[in-house]
Amino acid sequence: MNSAELTLDEHEFPAAEHDAPAPRAARKGTLSISVLTLAAVLFIWWAVTTSGLIAPLFLPPPQAVLAKLWLTSTKGYMDATLWQHLGASALRIVLALAAAVLFAVPVGIAIGLSRRARGVLDPLIEFYRPIPPLAYLPLIVIWFGIGELSKVLLIYLAIFAPIAIATATGVRGVDNARVRAALSLGASRWQLIRHVILPSALPDILTGVRIGLGTGWSTLVAAELIAAQRGLGFMVQSAAQFLVTDIVVLGIIVIAVIAFALELGLRTLQRKLVPWQGHTH
Amino acid sequence: MSQPGSRLIVDHVSVQYAGSSATALHDVSLAIAPESLVVALGPSGCGKTTLLNLVAGFITPTSGQITLDGKPVTGPGAERGVVFQDDALLPWLNVIDNVAFGLQLQGVGKREREARARQVLQQVDLHGYEQQKVWELSGGMRQRVGLARALAADPQVLLMDEPFGALDAFIREQMQELLLRIWRQSGKRVFLITHDIEEAVFLATDLVLMSPRPGRIVERLSLDFGRRHAAGEPARSVKSDPEFIAMREHVLAKVFAHRNATIAGAA
Numbered sequence: 011m012n013s014a015e016l017t018l019d020e021h022e023f024p025a026a027e028h029d030a031p032a033p034r035a036a037r038k039g040t041l042s043i044s045v046l047t048l049a050a051v052l053f054i055w056w057a058v059t060t061s062g063l064i065a066p067l068f069l070p071p072p073q074a075v076l077a078k079l080w081l082t083s084t085k086g087y088m089d090a091t092l093w094q095h096l097g098a099s100a101l102r103i104v105l106a107l108a109a110a111v112l113f114a115v116p117v118g119i120a121i122g123l124s125r126r127a128r129g130v131l132d133p134l135i136e137f138y139r140p141i142p143p144l145a146y147l148p149l150i151v152i153w154f155g156i157g158e159l160s161k162v163l164l165i166y167l168a169i170f171a172p173i174a175i176a177t178a179t180g181v182r183g184v185d186n187a188r189v190r191a192a193l194s195l196g197a198s199r200w201q202l203i204r205h206v207i208l209p210s211a212l213p214d215i216l217t218g219v220r221i222g223l224g225t226g227w228s229t230l231v232a233a234e235l236i237a238a239q240r241g242l243g244f245m246v247q248s249a250a251q252f253l254v255t256d257i258v259v260l261g262i263i264v265i266a267v268i269a270f271a272l273e274l275g276l277r278t279l280q281r282k283l284v285p286w287q288g289h290t291h
Numbered sequence: 292m293s294q295p296g297s298r299l300i301v302d303h304v305s306v307q308y309a310g311s312s313a314t315a316l317h318d319v320s321l322a323i324a325p326e327s328l329v330v331a332l333g334p335s336g337c338g339k340t341t342l343l344n345l346v347a348g349f350i351t352p353t354s355g356q357i358t359l360d361g362k363p364v365t366g367p368g369a370e371r372g373v374v375f376q377d378d379a380l381l382p383w384l385n386v387i388d389n390v391a392f393g394l395q396l397q398g399v400g401k402r403e404r405e406a407r408a409r410q411v412l413q414q415v416d417l418h419g420y421e422q423q424k425v426w427e428l429s430g431g432m433r434q435r436v437g438l439a440r441a442l443a444a445d446p447q448v449l450l451m452d453e454p455f456g457a458l459d460a461f462i463r464e465q466m467q468e469l470l471l472r473i474w475r476q477s478g479k480r481v482f483l484i485t486h487d488i489e490e491a492v493f494l495a496t497d498l499v500l501m502s503p504r505p506g507r508i509v510e511r512l513s514l515d516f517g518r519r520h521a522a523g524e525p526a527r528s529v530k531s532d533p534e535f536i537a538m539r540e541h542v543l544a545k546v547f548a549h550r551n552a553t554i555a556g557a558a
């Protein structure tokens with residue numbers, strides 16, 4: 011994804027919604043269609059597995075997966091309950107995200123503000139960004155071993171680029187009149203960054219976090235391939251090795267639900283933190 | 292605080308934008324004396340914004356200089372407050388925090404700056420709107436918040452670039468009257484830009500007429516209609532005074548004469 015896509019993703023949709031808000035009834039209609047689709051998929055899944063059309067080894071029936079949800083939640087799988095696996099994964103992504111925000115936002119601001127910083131940092135980010143994390147995973151293992159550091163680092167790298175690029179886009183898009191207003195009120199360079207540029211770029215930064223978290227969450231499974239003892243990716247991977255298909259399916263569903271919840275949570279956060287978006291002229 | 296006798300002087304200033312062949316401003320000189328309300332009037336592209344940006348310190352002249360109290364202007368500063376055409380407020384701050392923003396930058400404590408902001412909001416008739424979100428206000432109200440923000444920092448001069456240009460006629464007249472009231476109460480000098488002839492004649496103590504290609508001052512007039520309104524005469528009575536109408540027509544004729552001359556010169 012490049013910066014143009016980042017802006018497209020965020021700015022044009024709410025604006026379009028704002029110009030022509032979909033009637034409530036129409037939106038409700040879409041929702042009920044989506045719910046129906048999900049129900050239909052679930053039903054087909056149940057039908058083909060329960061009728062014996064597909065062997066449980068390839069696709070276990072939904073009720074078996076549900077039973078495994080109970081079993082893994084209470085007894086656990088591979089020495090840890092589902093929630094402990096989930097907790098291990100969550101801790102890794104939270105650490106990686108915190109580190110990424112801490113470093114990528116200042117880097118993005120530097121790229122957005124200074125031509126020199128842009129000249130130095132832009133090619134570096136653009137060079138590593140398109141590489142699939144799995145491709146440089148072996149190198150990270152050689153450099154940093156197979157400990158927790160390597161896992162967090164891999165996710166960190168996946169999150170870093172989208173946040174840095176989105177921040178730079180946001181900084182470059184800051185309304186010049188706002189900057190001038192602050193300068194004519196006596197703002198110093200730091201005050202300008204702190205009070206005008208950072209808040210102005212916040213919507214873009216949040217978009218970067220959203221995209222970064224999506225990438226980071228998909229990188230998680232890759233990271234947990236490295237000699238992990240816990241984690242959702244590890245759970246799915248080891249279950250697959252023993253052909254415990256219902257745990258594989260369960261793991262995939264949990265991973266999907268978390269990803270969906272993250273996306274929704276961040277959209278809500280964005281609306282909460284940036285309520286003026288779509289209102290400014 | 293503006294000391295008596297302190298002057299803001301634009302001295303033989305020219306501006307040539309990089310990459311542009313035309314001269315945006317050619318040899319412009321102007322003095323903005325204390326208590327004056329200087330209005331620059333001219334068609335679009337005659338360099339009005341360029342002139343204001345020079346005084347604000349947003350751009351530097353190609354030649355000539357600008358001084359305030361004898362000190363050269365080298366960049367933006369809190370002693371020159373700016374009111375922008377599209378308010379340029381900070382949407383993440385509410386009304387009172389926007390107004391107090393300049394004081395916050397100066398390190399004034401919360402209690403003190405809010406007291407000051409409240410006072411200024413009262414001046415611009417926005418008492419009771421302190422906690423409102425700025426993006427929920429109408430255009431006229433946002434413009435008043437912008438004016439209050441500039442006033443709260445207590446500048447020596449107020450610079451306004453077509454501040455009422457985006458407002459509808461009724462609100463615009465209200466804002467003109469508000470500006471004159473504040474100008475008289477605060478004693479601040481004002482440099483205002485407009486392309487609205489009636490607005491210019493109504494507000495100005497000193498009216499400079501500008502013309503494009505190259506941007507320059509072609510006429511200077513001393514007027515007193517704004518002073519009359521500030522002294523208590525109703526706006527309607529001022530604007531329907533034959534003297535006002537005659538002056539408005541005079542300025543209109545000048546604008547057209549210069550425009551035709553420019554067109555003829557270009558042809």
Ligand SMILES: Nc1ncnc2c1ncn2[C@@H]1O[C@H](COP(=O)(O)OP(=O)(O)O)[C@@H](O)[C@H]1O
Nearest residue numbers: 308311315334335336337338339340341342506
């Ligand atoms: N940043 C700029 N770069 C190049 N040319 C500019 C720039 N800003 C203004 N100009 C040109 O300078 C002239 C004066 O512009 P401006 O000061 O904005 O006039 P006004 O405010 O009276 O409409 C115009 O011809 C405009 O095209």
Ligand SMILES: [Mg+2]
Nearest residue numbers: 339340341452
């Ligand atoms: Mg202009």
